[in-house]
Amino acid sequence: MIKMLLTLKNLYVAGNGKKILNGIDFQIRHNEVQALLGPNGSGKSTLAQVILGNPKYEIIKGGIFFEEREITKLSMEKRAKLGIALSWQSPPAIKGVKLSQLLEKISKIKFESKKLDLTPRFLERELNLEFSGGEKKLSELLQILSLKPKLVIFDEIDSGLDIKKLEKVAKIIKKELVAKGISILLITHSGTILRFLKPKITNVILNGKIICKEKDYKKVLRTIRKYDYEKCKKCKLLAD
Numbered sequence: 001m002i003k004m005l006l007t008l009k010n011l012y013v014a015g016n017g018k019k020i021l022n023g024i025d026f027q028i029r030h031n032e033v034q035a036l037l038g039p040n041g042s043g044k045s046t047l048a049q050v051i052l053g054n055p056k057y058e059i060i061k062g063g064i065f066f067e068e069r070e071i072t073k074l075s076m077e078k079r080a081k082l083g084i085a086l087s088w089q090s091p092p093a094i095k096g097v098k099l100s101q102l103l104e105k106i107s108k109i110k111f112e113s114k115k116l117d118l119t120p121r122f123l124e125r126e127l128n129l130e131f132s133g134g135e136k137k138l139s140e141l142l143q144i145l146s147l148k149p150k151l152v153i154f155d156e157i158d159s160g161l162d163i164k165k166l167e168k169v170a171k172i173i174k175k176e177l178v179a180k181g182i183s184i185l186l187i188t189h190s191g192t193i194l195r196f197l198k199p200k201i202t203n204v205i206l207n208g209k210i211i212c213k214e215k216d217y218k219k220v221l222r223t224i225r226k227y228d229y230e231k232c233k234k235c236k237l238l239a240d
């Protein structure tokens with residue numbers, strides 16, 4: 001079995017000519033949960049988009065490897081087919097398309113609302129139209145489950161959710177993804193989700209660079225709450 005699922009090597013990225021990522025080194029294995037923590041504007045969503053292959057971003061230097069194959073220049077569609085999925089921070093609403101229709105198109109199997117403890121009515125609503133924050137996250141999660149991915153990136157799945165809703169989402173992630181060996185990158189600036197899905201490594205990003213890789217996520221959360229992100233610069237890097 002291939003050990004490394006995704007590798008980012010010395011990645012420099014710009015958006016509209018502005019440098020956003022400044023030398024990112026990152027690796028995640030099969031069957032592994034990792035976290036990426038950083039303040040607003042540090043480059044978290046950009047990193048997620050670059051892994052997904054969003055052409056809006058220009059790769060200035062470095063490479064992206066999936067199961068040890070270089071995918072730096074591969075289209076978003078091809079990457080999705082390889083098994084990379086992203087839950088968007090702000091998914092768009094699509095009028096006229098029911099969630100159930102979209103899910104069936106992706107997976108070609110009828111979606112069982114019962115299995116996931118959902119009301120059938122929810123699946124019959126138009127995509128993200130007047131969805132609450134929690135419903136949007138749930139809808140993103142269902143789309144991801146339909147894709148049968150190998151790696152799922154959750155971009156701020158914990159923002160705007162109360163603890164109860166977050167717990168429900170985390171339970172589905174645990175049962176349907178983590179238990180099946182699917183790797184997960186949890187992107188968060190609040191860190192709330194980490195309590196439910198205990199990452200093996202917590203990466204801290206500041207100004208487009210990963211400045212810390214730490215095994216104890218609680219330590220990272222404590223440090224940030226007490227001293228802010230600047231203190232993380234003093235952490236010992238695990239992997240480099």
Ligand code: ADP
Pocket residue numbers: 015016018020038039040041042043044045046047056
């Ligand atoms: P985060 O998700 O950590 O809050 P982002 O990755 O969204 O951060 O953004 C990092 C920085 O890059 C911000 O200053 C943001 O304004 C800028 N940025 C993001 N996308 C683009 C883009 N397409 N063009 C120009 N600047 C961008």
Ligand code: MG
Pocket residue numbers: 044045046089155156
């Ligand atoms: Mg973001």
